[in-house]
Amino acid sequence: MSLPPADDVFSEGFSAGIQVWLVFLLAFYILRYPAPLSIMLGAIAGVSAGFIVGWWSAKPNAVVEEIVEENSLEEVAQIRFRKRRNYARMRNSRNKPEVKWDWNMVKDNLVFWRR
Numbered sequence: 043m044s045l046p047p048a049d050d051v052f053s054e055g056f057s058a059g060i061q062v063w064l065v066f067l068l069a070f071y072i073l074r075y076p077a078p079l080s081i082m083l084g085a086i087a088g089v090s091a092g093f094i095v096g097w098w099s100a101k102p103n104a105v106v107e108e109i110v111e112e113n114s115l116e117e118v119a120q121i122r123f124r125k126r127r128n129y130a131r132m133r134n135s136r137n138k139p140e141v142k143w144d145w146n147m148v149k150d151n152l153v154f155w156r157r
Contacts, residue, residue: 054099059092 066087070080 055092055094055096058095059088061088062091063088 063084065084067080067084070083071077075083
């Protein structure tokens with residue numbers, strides 16, 4: 043009984059993950075790490091390698107082309123101009139400082155400079 047083609051990516055990633063796990067397990071054990079720690083670190087490396095190999099081997103999905111309505115150059119320019127104008131209006135309305143004139147303060151400053 044053979045696996046369907048979609049599971050080939052899973053089996054490639056799984057086998058690569060097991061191999062990497064064993065390599066890291068032995069490497070950490072040779073470096074005299076405790077056995078539970080070397081098993082855990084090897085498992086983390088194996089799962090990571092399995093996902094990477096599975097992703098690398100995966101075939102891309104078929105790209106669905108969308109029907110794009112082609113506008114004339116003049117229509118595109120008008121659309122861009124409207125967007126730019128609307129963004130400028132929004133930006134200017136947000137950044138307007140509220141100016142409240144205190145005429146007494148202006149008068150006092152003018153008197154100060156006359157001295």
